[in-house]
């Protein structure tokens with residue numbers, strides 16, 4: 002199995018995720034960046050505090066009042082009759098130890114991160130092996146055959162928020178599998194869609210990612226000579242052709 | 256007195272401390288389903304919310320829809336307001352701004368904007384914020400604070416906040432290298448925050 006780490010220049014942008022606090026505070030992130038930054042915010046008290054302060058400052062910009070028509074008031078007060086206010090968020094549970102540990106090694110630096118990433122891969126692999134390793138009689142699924150093929154090539158994309166996407170392609174099986182870890186959910190009304198490109202340059206839809214942070218998906222279509230795999234954000238249900246720039250792409254040359 | 260250096264003030268987003276506390280209380284009561292409190296909140300904030308909506312989406316009918324959406328969302332999520340994290344004014348305007356930006360970025364608006372992208376770039380009035388902000392003491396403080404920003408910081412913030420553009424689009428509009436507009440926006444907001452004396 003070969004590992005290809007495709008952390009490239011466009012990915013470098015994510016490396017300075019803290020620097021997005023200002024753009025986030027004034028809603029100047031696209032849907033995907035926003036989802037990523039919000040997942041970063043959950044683990045970064047510094048950014049949360051900064052965003053709060055910058056929003057306070059931004060509110061000062063909105064100082065030109067315009068009186069709305071009177072009927073709007075009536076419409077709104079009538080409208081709330083049909084809407085139940087959300088319950089308050091209950092006090093967060095006490096920090097569990099794994100959380101503290103995670104935060105610590107996130108700030109300790111690259112070598113540990115790499116080690117942790119390797120452990121994650123190992124765990125993911127183990128989890129995949131377990132269901133069928135105990136029972137040799139059960140035939141392998143197509144996904145399992147790809148993941149365990151002798152010629153399986155693995156292509157990794159790391160994102161700064163800790164999420165990863167990995168494409169595993171087996172030419173002999175003619176199929177590819179994508180594995181995601183800690184992926185931010187697709188924006189509301191959108192799906193992550195998978196794509197495969199053949200040597201003639203045609204890009205074919207290869208399925209949708211399920212709505213979960215850690216997913217393993219067998220790409221639809223023939224990957225025996227695919228040259229490229231990508232993930233884009235598309236309207237719910239997917240598109241016949243990509244309509245946005247890929248959030249992750251994998252050049253599948255061995 | 257040097258108008259360029261307004262006295263720092265802890266008052267949140269232009270409201271006096273008393274008014275700010277009152278707004279926060281109205282939000283808390285709204286969260287409990289108190290319609291009268293919500294009506295008072297509407298009366299206190301509607302013009303400011305609508306002013307922001309008009310500024311961002313421009314089209315009057317769409318601005319009204321945005322204002323309506325924003326207030327319904329404020330009613331629905333009032334329990335999420337946390338006075339320890341910021342003022343009620345800022346919380347309300349954050350919701351309104353998000354609704355306005357969502358509106359201008361909707362698919363139809365996006366295609367319309369593409370064709371006018373460059374015209375808009377030409378017609379950006381760099382002093383629009385300062386010109387419009389005239390009457391209140393609060394507006395004078397903002398105007399003064401904006402003079403503390405570099406031109407690029409101010410333009411980047413205005414394009415993002417009032418134009419509804421992403422930082423990547425802002426970079427293109429201002430001919431900045433990709434990835435630097437977000438830094439200008441952040442630096443400018445930090446200076447604004449520190450000049451006005453809000454946040455921390």
Ligand SMILES: [Zn+2]
Nearest residue numbers: 019045047048
């Ligand atoms: Zn951060």
